Amino acid sequence: MNSSADVVVLGAGIVGAACAHECASRGLRTLIVDAGIVGGGATAAGMGHIVVMDDSPMQMALTRYSQELWRRLACALPPNVEFETCGTLWVAADEEEMGAVREKHDLYASVGVKSEVLDAQALAEAEPKLRRPLPGALLVSSDAVLYPPCAAGFLVRDAMRMGARLLAPRKVLSAGHGRVRLAEGDEVHAARIVNALGADAVAILPELLIRKRKGHLVVTDRYPGFIRHQLVELGYLRSAHSIAIDSVAFNVQPRQTGQLLVGSSREYSAPGGAVNDTTINRVLLSAMVARAQQYLPEIAGLQAIRVWTGIRAATPDKLPLIGPWPKDESLYLATGHEGLGITTSLATAKLVVAAMLGEPPEIPAEPYLPARFLETNAAGNLSIADAPERTHA
Numbered sequence: 310m311n312s313s314a315d316v317v318v319l320g321a322g323i324v325g326a327a328c329a330h331e332c333a334s335r336g337l338r339t340l341i342v343d344a345g346i347v348g349g350g351a352t353a354a355g356m357g358h359i360v361v362m363d364d365s366p367m368q369m370a371l372t373r374y375s376q377e378l379w380r381r382l383a384c385a386l387p388p389n390v391e392f393e394t395c396g397t398l399w400v401a402a403d404e405e406e407m408g409a410v411r412e413k414h415d416l417y418a419s420v421g422v423k424s425e426v427l428d429a430q431a432l433a434e435a436e437p438k439l440r441r442p443l444p445g446a447l448l449v450s451s452d453a454v455l456y457p458p459c460a461a462g463f464l465v466r467d468a469m470r471m472g473a474r475l476l477a478p479r480k481v482l483s484a485g486h487g488r489v490r491l492a493e494g495d496e497v498h499a500a501r502i503v504n505a506l507g508a509d510a511v512a513i514l515p516e517l518l519i520r521k522r523k524g525h526l527v528v529t530d531r532y533p534g535f536i537r538h539q540l541v542e543l544g545y546l547r548s549a550h551s552i553a554i555d556s557v558a559f560n561v562q563p564r565q566t567g568q569l570l571v572g573s574s575r576e577y578s579a580p581g582g583a584v585n586d587t588t589i590n591r592v593l594l595s596a597m598v599a600r601a602q603q604y605l606p607e608i609a610g611l612q613a614i615r616v617w618t619g620i621r622a623a624t625p626d627k628l629p630l631i632g633p634w635p636k637d638e639s640l641y642l643a644t645g646h647e648g649l650g651i652t653t654s655l656a657t658a659k660l661v662v663a664a665m666l667g668e669p670p671e672i673p674a675e676p677y678l679p680a681r682f683l684e685t686n687a688a689g690n691l692s693i694a695d696a697p698e699r700t701h702a
C-alpha cells in the first residue's frame with residue numbers, strides 16, 4: 310500500500326487522538342497510525358485527573374489552558390468518558406503544609422483559578438473517610454476526572470466522522486522527511502508528520518531526551534460515595550515529581566462506577582531502553598498502598614480487583630515536547646507529557662496545529678518547543694544541547 314495524506318499522526322493515545330481530532334476539524338486530510346488499539350498505551354494506564362498543576366508557571370499555563378478546552382468539549386463527550394468535575398482536595402498533613410495550602414491558594418488566585426482553603430472541620434465534612442485529625446486542605450473545584458481510553462476513542466471516532474482515517478494495528482518503522490515507513494513494507498507520504506508515540510517516540514527518533522517512568526495504579530471494587538473528590542497529598546509535587554528518585558504519593562480518585570483508583574508511584578526504567586518494563590514492583594506497590602492507608606485508613610478493608618503499570622514519557626525539564634522538530638521540516642513532536650498527558654492533550658493538539666498552519670497560538674508556545682533542547686554545534690549542525698534539568702523544592 311502506498312498512500313498520502315496532509316498529516317499523518319503516529320500514535321492513537323490521548324495525545325495522537327487529540328492531534329488527529331484537531332487536524333481533521335481544520336479540514337486537513339488526516340491519517341492516524343497505531344501499532345495497537347486506540348488509547349491502549351499509557352493512556353489506558355492513566356488516572357484521568359484533569360488538573361491544573363503548579364509545578365512551574367509554564368506547566369500551570371498549559372494545564373490551565375487544556376483544562377478549559379476539556380470543559381468546552383465536555384458536553385460533546387459520550388457517557389462512557391465519565392467526565393465529572395469532582396474537584397481536587399490537596400490535603401495538608403501538618404501545620405507546615407497548611408502554610409503551603411495558603412501559598413497555593415494565592416498562586417492559583419494569581420492566574421484566575423478559584424480555590425478554597427478548608428480548615429480541619431470543613432475537610433472532615435467534605436471527606437469523612439480521611440484520617441483525623443488533619444489540619445485542612447485546598448479545594449480546587451474546577452478540576453475534573455475522566456476515563457482516558459474512552460476519551461481517546463471518542464476523539465478518534467469524531468476525527469473519523471470529519472474524514473480522518475485510522476490504520477491499526479500497524480507498526481511505524483521510521484518517519485521523517487515526508488515519509489512514513491510501516492511494517493510489512495507499506496509507505497505513507499505526507500507534508501506533515503506528528504510523532505505522538507508517547508514513551509516510544511524515541512524508537513523512531515533516538516536523540517530525543519525522553520526517559521521512561523513507570524507508574525502503578527490499583528483499582529478497587531465498587532464502593533459508591535467512599536470519597537467524593539480526587540484526593541492528593543499536598544506534598545505530591547515534592548515527593549512524586551522529584552527528578553532523581555523513585556517515589557510514591559497519596560493520590561486517590563473516585564470513579565463514576567463507585568470504584569477507587571489508588572496511586573501513585575514514579576520509577577525510572579533503564580535509560581533510553583526500547584523495552585517497556587511493565588512488571589509490578591511489589592516493594593513500590595506496597596509503599597504506595599501504605600501511603601494511601603495513612604490518609605484513608607479504611608481503604609485497608611476494601612477489595613482491590615486489579616493492579617497495573619503504565620509508562621510515562623519524562624523529559625529533563627518536566628515539560629512536554631510540542632511543535633516542529635527543527636531538524637526535519639515535515640516533523641512535529643507531541644510527546645514527553647509524563648504524568649499530565651491526559652490533561653494537556655487538547656492544548657498540545659491546538660499548539661501543534663497552530664504551528665502547522667502558521668497561526669498564533671492561544672498561549673505562548675515557546676516553553677514547549679522541542680527546539681529548546683537543540684543547539685548549533687561547531688560544524689554548524691543542530692545537535693542536542695545539555696539537558697536543562699530542573700529540580701523541585
Ligand SMILES: Cc1cc2nc3c(=O)[nH]c(=O)nc-3n(C[C@H](O)[C@H](O)[C@H](O)COP(=O)(O)OP(=O)(O)OC[C@H]3O[C@@H](n4cnc5c(N)ncnc54)[C@H](O)[C@@H]3O)c2cc1C
Nearest residue numbers: 322324344350351352355356358481507524619650651652
Ligand atoms: C499510572 C499513571 C497515572 C497517570 N495519571 C494521569 C492523570 O491522572 N492525569 C494526566 O493528565 N495524565 C496521567 N498520566 C499520564 C498520561 O497517561 C500520559 O501522559 C498519556 O497517556 C500519554 O499519552 P500519549 O498519547 O502521549 O501516549 P500513549 O497513550 O502511550 O500512546 C502512544 C501510542 O503510540 C503507539 N505506538 C507506539 N509505538 C508505535 C509504533 N512504532 N508504531 C505505531 N504505533 C506505536 C502505542 O500503541 C500507543 O497507542 C498517568 C500515567 C500513568 C502511567
